[in-house]
Amino acid sequence: MYSAPVLPGETCVPPGGQGHHAGGGWIVGHVTGTAGAGGAGGAGGDAVPPLRPREFAAAVLRGQGQVTFLPSVAAGGVFCLALTAAGWEYGLYGLAGTAVGTGAARLLGADRDRVSLGLEGFNACLTALGLAAVLGPRHFSTALLALAGCGVVTVVTAAAGHLLGPLGLPSLTLPFCLTASATAAAAPGFRRIWHQGETLAAPPRPATGPTGLGPDDLARGFLSGFAEIFLAPQWHVGALLLLGLLVASRRAAAVACLGNAAGMATAWALGAPAAGIADGTAGYNAVLVALALCGGFLPARAATLAYALVGAAVATAAGPAVAALLAPSGGPVFTWPFVLTTLVFLAAATSFPRLGAHRRGAGPAVG
Amino acid sequence: MYSAPVLPGETCVPPGGQGHHAGGGWIVGHVTGTAGAGGAGGAGGDAVPPLRPREFAAAVLRGQGQVTFLPSVAAGGVFCLALTAAGWEYGLYGLAGTAVGTGAARLLGADRDRVSLGLEGFNACLTALGLAAVLGPRHFSTALLALAGCGVVTVVTAAAGHLLGPLGLPSLTLPFCLTASATAAAAPGFRRIWHQGETLAAPPRPATGPTGLGPDDLARGFLSGFAEIFLAPQWHVGALLLLGLLVASRRAAAVACLGNAAGMATAWALGAPAAGIADGTAGYNAVLVALALCGGFLPARAATLAYALVGAAVATAAGPAVAALLAPSGGPVFTWPFVLTTLVFLAAATSFPRLGAHRRGAGPAVG
Amino acid sequence: MYSAPVLPGETCVPPGGQGHHAGGGWIVGHVTGTAGAGGAGGAGGDAVPPLRPREFAAAVLRGQGQVTFLPSVAAGGVFCLALTAAGWEYGLYGLAGTAVGTGAARLLGADRDRVSLGLEGFNACLTALGLAAVLGPRHFSTALLALAGCGVVTVVTAAAGHLLGPLGLPSLTLPFCLTASATAAAAPGFRRIWHQGETLAAPPRPATGPTGLGPDDLARGFLSGFAEIFLAPQWHVGALLLLGLLVASRRAAAVACLGNAAGMATAWALGAPAAGIADGTAGYNAVLVALALCGGFLPARAATLAYALVGAAVATAAGPAVAALLAPSGGPVFTWPFVLTTLVFLAAATSFPRLGAHRRGAGPAVG
The missing domain is CATH 1.10.3430.10 (Ammonium transporter AmtB like domains)
Structure with a gap:
């Protein structure tokens, strides 16, 4: 937490x-x-300075x-x-x-x-x-x-x-x-900041293209899934980001990898085009959901890991929904699927004691 | 309640x-x-089993x-x-x-x-x-x-x-x-679950077609209004659903019928195409609003019945608004007009003592 | 307040x-x-009559x-x-x-x-x-x-x-x-209330037209900015509205003028078309935000004036965003940019003690 x-x-x-x-x-x-007092940086005493x-x-x-x-x-x-x-x-x-x-x-x-x-x-x-x-x-x-x-x-x-x-x-x-x-x-409503002519607005389109994944697609998609968290598409950027996760916490890195895999598996099972999996867009929300729900805002244990992987799958499925809602106005997806899914799963967690989610002090869970 | x-x-x-x-x-x-304890099913004692x-x-x-x-x-x-x-x-x-x-x-x-x-x-x-x-x-x-x-x-x-x-x-x-x-x-973003080619997305269109209603339209629309609650268009399904309401509670069935009539009358008065009234889409949200506001979540009495029928009319008018908001993304209306209208009318009810709405324990109604 | x-x-x-x-x-x-008791109107005693x-x-x-x-x-x-x-x-x-x-x-x-x-x-x-x-x-x-x-x-x-x-x-x-x-x-879904044939729905379009402003544009835009608060486009209506503000409170009128200027300056700096500034659409949300944040719901002082002018700029920039979101469904912008911006800035104000915003009784500002 x-x-x-x-x-x-x-x-x-x-x-x-x-x-x-x-x-x-x-x-x-x-x-x-x-x-209480300050941290490792050495600042002690009052919080004012x-x-x-x-x-x-x-x-x-x-x-x-x-x-x-x-x-x-x-x-x-x-x-x-x-x-x-x-x-x-x-x-x-x-x-x-x-x-x-x-x-x-x-x-x-x-x-x-x-x-x-x-x-x-x-x-x-x-x-x-x-x-x-x-x-x-x-x-x-x-x-x-x-x-x-x-x-x-x-x-x-x-x-x-x-x-x-x-x-x-x-x-x-x-x-x-x-x-x-x-x-x-x-x-696009302001000429001094918009340099691309047309807007990004377009009606949502149905998925096209093959759905079969090769090992190369899988590897690229897995690594790009980390990169897309920072809106970058390159797989080698994702490899470095995974390294950063490993440096900070091996457990977090493992959870992130599992979330990424759950997202990619969901996208494949639902029939997402291979191109959308290989470029990392199927995985980045899943990574963030997994990190948030298992270790981030709920304790890291088996039950929350399962819950987090379900959340990762849901966020992946919700990705095209957000895209369809924002497409006619020209808005990119950013991390909306992660935010919405995680808020729903965190709000729900207090109602399910078997998940082992801690109940917040005044958490009112009637309804 | x-x-x-x-x-x-x-x-x-x-x-x-x-x-x-x-x-x-x-x-x-x-x-x-x-x-307290269990119910008619016979389960007494603790809630754990x-x-x-x-x-x-x-x-x-x-x-x-x-x-x-x-x-x-x-x-x-x-x-x-x-x-x-x-x-x-x-x-x-x-x-x-x-x-x-x-x-x-x-x-x-x-x-x-x-x-x-x-x-x-x-x-x-x-x-x-x-x-x-x-x-x-x-x-x-x-x-x-x-x-x-x-x-x-x-x-x-x-x-x-x-x-x-x-x-x-x-x-x-x-x-x-x-x-x-x-x-x-x-x-539509997933090929293994979408089997219809194009998406449902389309710009909202103005209403066309005649607005005059015959007795047959009225009867079909009234019964289909119950069926559409379960997303079914058939009038005979609606007749069975009305029977189910009657079996459970004659008062609820009466409220539902009044709500349906209020919705259909509103749609006709505003000039909804006759086809949209005869297929039940003008009435199903009104039925649900009436049930929720008169007897469902507010006590059933004359004042709440009037309030519920106003709510039924508002939900009917709000229907095409929800349709217009979701149309460009390809989302069906479902029961959004009912949900949004009822939440507004329930949230407002605590502010109007003359409605006879009970005030919830900690209901903070300032604003 | x-x-x-x-x-x-x-x-x-x-x-x-x-x-x-x-x-x-x-x-x-x-x-x-x-x-407590009634007001200048003379009604004393109980609040019931x-x-x-x-x-x-x-x-x-x-x-x-x-x-x-x-x-x-x-x-x-x-x-x-x-x-x-x-x-x-x-x-x-x-x-x-x-x-x-x-x-x-x-x-x-x-x-x-x-x-x-x-x-x-x-x-x-x-x-x-x-x-x-x-x-x-x-x-x-x-x-x-x-x-x-x-x-x-x-x-x-x-x-x-x-x-x-x-x-x-x-x-x-x-x-x-x-x-x-x-x-x-x-x-547009109801034929008896819609008399214009087509809907207002259209995909959002990028800005076009010159961005240079003449003194005439500035004067018209400034006055029309007040008029657009009441959805009127005429500059002379705006002049009368400014007079009304002056009659009620010179301080409020001054804040409104500063907000209007901040909005117009923001729109010009971002490259809004001159036509959209001269017709007052760049200013009316800014006027309302300034009034609400400096004197309206936060105390009027230097810090809140600065905060209010930042808010006025943000609301002006947010205007085309609201327009793009509502355009595909055919909804006018109304005062959505003002409402959304002001709610965000008021909700945030309790977290920033240096702003001098009063803290509400139970205002929980964690997060």
Whole structure:
């Protein structure tokens, strides 16, 4: 539960391997830091003083790691390298976005521990990457707009927390999805930021093309599934991202791999075109759902793993539904299937005691 | 209030005729059973033991009855016959769907009384029928997907309860609408489950055709309005469903008839094409709204009957709005107009003391 | 905080100029009247007695003023004149709509002080105007439908208050947007109310046309920005509306002008076509956001002014996004960008202590 809104009296169950807890200390340090003093960065005592540069840098890297719910400096560093491997612009957008979001949250007076944990950075990271992908990273207008978007997503993050917090639900990447989808839908209405002529709007089309998968498709799809979490299509970027997961937590990496496989299997069984599996679009939501439901916001155990894999399958099936809903308006799918599926499965979890889901303090589960 | 989330301390006001309360006993038995021991099925003592086969069968039939908010074994049985009259596949989908949903909820550890009352079955029933109607009932892929959908809708039901329960609102058929709409929108993206070539997506079209109604149109439309609740278009199926309502509660049947008439009158007054009234699409949401607002979740009295008929008219007018919103993505309307209208009217009811709506315990009605 | 849901124990901070508080007394009288006895109208003692004709008339004019969050009889009167300048039908629709909404709320037993403050009138005013604009004001069917819509929007207002109140959020013009958008989307499906042949549905189009602005465009756009709040395009109507704001509160007028300028500057910077700036569509949401965030629902001070201007810019950028989402279904934008942006910024405000936003009693801001 490393990135969940840690409620008083809850036991934290960080899913990282035990080795990290004992050895590195930075995960546990900052999670428990929410309830009390500072973390591994050395800041003790009161929460009022601003972040020192080194702390800020750590918060930014953790913010990159939080895209996969891992407040890990090391994972964030590897993710940064992976993005740079997709293109130096993307590495820059991701890093600058995380920094701007983290800084904006701190300036606005957001909770210091949330900032330290990187919880104010990952939505900004994705927003910057999303705008770069949709509007083109090399336009100056895109850079300016991404800057503004990283500030706005900080406000949206606070709003999402205000609305979902009382329900015991995390905001996940909902702020990113809202901000990036709104910007992508609005962009063709503004001539100085839209440089592509036509809009992306089109009626949804039925799937075409072969459904048979070769080993090459499987391998590429599996690795690209990790890359698409950061909106990158390249398989070698995905390989680096998987490495980052492994560095932070072997258990999280295993869960992510299982989620990815569940997503790909679901897509194949339902008859998704092979091209859509091989490019990673069938797997990235499944990876995120699995990470969130097994170890992220529910304890990691057998029952939640099964629940997480069902969720991964549902998110994969829901992918084309989101695409069909947004296609006529010209909005990309982003991580909407992950967000919606995970919120439903987390909200439902308190009703099913056999799942072993912890019940939140005031969780009202009638209905 | 037979299917409302029964809050502690509330007085239950089941809308069934008094004869049922005194004679049959199964409605009251199981509603009050929520607060204490088992029900008419004979299960006393602790709530832990699993459902016995006969209890499970009763829960499944009640689940079919709950589509019209009636936890009635007899109504469920008649509804089952009516679906079979629409086609044996539909009878099978409806019954199997209710059974799978009821069983899945029990396996996941959902509240025993909710399961006994059929509250975990009716959304699954409709989901199975909805997928059969959209994807074609005779494909093996449809049967498998309906099976999976009935499991998923159980999770969605728990999530909806978690979100709406604290607001004092029931989840109605929202879980069915969400699951079936998502599946219908996603289906054309998967080749093994979509066998129709093109998608259903199309821009909304203005109404055409004559608006004058003959007696034959009126009679067919009235009866088909009941059938469309279960997504069936045949008037004789509707006649059987009305019989089922009568068997369970004469008052509920009368309210349903008035709601149907209010819906048809609204559609005619606004100028809906006669064809859309004669096929029942103008009435089914109105029937459900009337049942929910007069006797279902508000006490049955003159003021709520008037309120319910206004709601029935609003749901009928809202029908083409939902159709226009979903048409570009290829989603059928299902019972969205009923769900949205009823939630608005129930949420509003606590603010209007003159309506005689009971105020829920912690119902915060500021704003 | 003149139109906010006044929670017990909160200090009211009406943003009108001090002159109004000392001199006129009607603003403060009726705001504080929420907690105790009647207001300036003279009704003392218990809240049970009905509104006298003169009180009702004042409530209706205040309802017109509440479109800009000003419970001012004088502003409402000027707004009424402004609408009549746009066309006598619009003056009539606006006034009759406010009266019907106010009366319907009183009949249904809504809170007397809410009714006196005009809080039950402004959404009905806009609904009547919105239906007149979309369906044509001179059709008898439009007048009847507007009448019905003003009753329905009262129910939707109560529902929105029930859902948003516990979160400490006002319902703004959300009830109007929901009701008018649903009616506009549904209308082409009914032949007796739709007299225009084709639907308004169309795929979103990229912006075209020059982006350079002349002084004439700027002046017209600035004034029309006020007019578009009431769905009128004429600059002279906007001039009268600005006069109404000035009459009610010089501070509110100044904030509105700054918001308008921020919106127009944002639209120009992003490259909106000059035609879309000159007709006021770039400014009206920005005006409303600024009024709501600086003085309306947050205290008026430097920090909230900056926050409000950021919100005004965001709402302006979000405008084409809403348009793109609704275009395929044929729904006009109405004030959706204002509503969505303001709800997000208000929900976020409690998390940022440096903004100086007051924290609501039980505002849970985790997440």
